[in-house]
Amino acid sequence: xxxxxxxxxxxxxxxxxxxSSAVNNTSLGNITDLSAGGSLILLSEQTASASSSxxxxxxxxxxxxxxxxxFNQCHPSNIGPNFDFHTSTNGGSSYGTTATSTFFVAxxxxxxxxxxxxxxxxxxxxxxxxxxxxxxxxxxxDESASGILKFYNPSSTTYVKHFISQMSVTHGNYTYECQNIxxxxxxxxxxxxxxxxxxFSAGNVDAGTIQMFGVK
Amino acid sequence: MGTRITSLANNFDTTGKLKxxxxxxxxxxxxxxxxxxxxxKMTLLSTQTASSSSSxxxxxxxxxxxxxxxxxYIAVHPSxxxxxxxxFQASTDGGSSYGVAVVSTxxxxxxxENDAGASLQSRSADSEEGxxxxxxxxxLGYQGGAVADENCSGELWLYNPSSTTYVKHFLSRNALxxxxxxxxxxQQDVxxxxxxxxxxxxxxxxxxFATGNIDDGTIKLYGVSTS
Numbered sequence: 001x002x003x004x005x006x007x008x009x010x011x012x013x014x015x016x017x018x019x020s021s022a023v024n025n026t027s028l029g030n031i032t033d034l035s036a037g038g039s040l041i042l043l044s045e046q047t048a049s050a051s052s053s054x055x056x057x058x059x060x061x062x063x064x065x066x067x068x069x070x071f072n073q074c075h076p077s078n079i080g081p082n083f084d085f086h087t088s089t090n091g092g093s094s095y096g097t098t099a100t101s102t103f104f105v106a107x108x109x110x111x112x113x114x115x116x117x118x119x120x121x122x123x124x125x126x127x128x129x130x131x132x133x134x135x136x137x138x139x140x141x142d143e144s145a146s147g148i149l150k151f152y153n154p155s156s157t158t159y160v161k162h163f164i165s166q167m168s169v170t171h172g173n174y175t176y177e178c179q180n181i182x183x184x185x186x187x188x189x190x191x192x193x194x195x196x197x198x199x200f201s202a203g204n205v206d207a208g209t210i211q212m213f214g215v216k
Numbered sequence: 217m218g219t220r221i222t223s224l225a226n227n228f229d230t231t232g233k234l235k236x237x238x239x240x241x242x243x244x245x246x247x248x249x250x251x252x253x254x255x256x257k258m259t260l261l262s263t264q265t266a267s268s269s270s271s272x273x274x275x276x277x278x279x280x281x282x283x284x285x286x287x288x289y290i291a292v293h294p295s296x297x298x299x300x301x302x303x304f305q306a307s308t309d310g311g312s313s314y315g316v317a318v319v320s321t322x323x324x325x326x327x328x329e330n331d332a333g334a335s336l337q338s339r340s341a342d343s344e345e346g347x348x349x350x351x352x353x354x355x356l357g358y359q360g361g362a363v364a365d366e367n368c369s370g371e372l373w374l375y376n377p378s379s380t381t382y383v384k385h386f387l388s389r390n391a392l393x394x395x396x397x398x399x400x401x402x403q404q405d406v407x408x409x410x411x412x413x414x415x416x417x418x419x420x421x422x423x424x425f426a427t428g429n430i431d432d433g434t435i436k437l438y439g440v441s442t443s
Contacts, residue, residue: 004225007232022234039258039438065290065434100403102325104336119325119336126331152369152391153291158432162291162369162391164405182325184391184405190365215288216260 053199057092064214078203092195101185135167271424275311280378282439296428300360303353311420320410361395368392
């Protein structure tokens, strides 16, 4: 006890204040809430490696009323697939929640030959269960899709669930093109959504990371 | 006292370092400030929840502390049955009055649930949802429905509201379910941006539906530091 007492005493300054080196766990992993902390809480991060899909099947509940998903350089294995967003009301056992969405894009070719702002009726949804298109990407080595999805109030059992997303995409299977894509909509269900899945419409997610944040 | 010392000792490892379990308050609620490198850049300042409310006002916390302020509205539901307009205005007198001149653009993407139509549409005319130095409430969403499961969610960013030199810019994006008598429900992605044309500091913001109450929903105010 004598040595232990001396060790403890050394963890305090002469005025009795605990020293910084006395805290064993500098990441304070047991602390789950910090009043002075930020409002954006990283809940989960997944890295793709020739993955057929990336799913988040835990952590989506009533703890937060808004969730952010940040996509960083998601790269497809196939030529020109869509990057799709699916939701589940049974923890990920199945995906296929009815959705209605809008989709518009500003684009610019690298050669300057084409540019426009246009609504794309080929990538919106009207009460379908096939998943929502957030963007796409070319599959050449330097092409990928990055962006953000904001998903509101998924645990509500009263309201439909809105989302908005913006993606910056390199799409150059034939002509290199920058695309700024705006997708938004709602999953038309009053059941709580508790899992989400992202995948390309064909092939794998070869690389990229997806982070899920809760917004306090 | 001996028991206390033994208990204290048990909270330290054999090298004298405090164990994680030795911290009693897992939320550390007593800590209200952190160094800039540790604290987040987006700080929740206040939350208001509607309950058949005529409006929700934020009359404190909007000052020079932060460079930008973000309002997030989650599942805001109107009491009025048709053409619900989700609107906001600013005050330069702490919320005593709302009516600062606004210049704004407004456009939306929409898509009917029955797939009868979908388009990108400018709504910036004065007769629509744009403003050209008017002091009326600025619509952020419109043609909203009030069916039980319909609602509006989105965010509004207000930049440098305390400036006494510049006009005050804002940006918003909103997702809401619309209702059309011919086609029924439809998705709307509404984008509104503009500025309050004043060099007076803006210190309060008010949200409301153009008619009826805010039956339900939450609005959160965040301060965002860029330095």
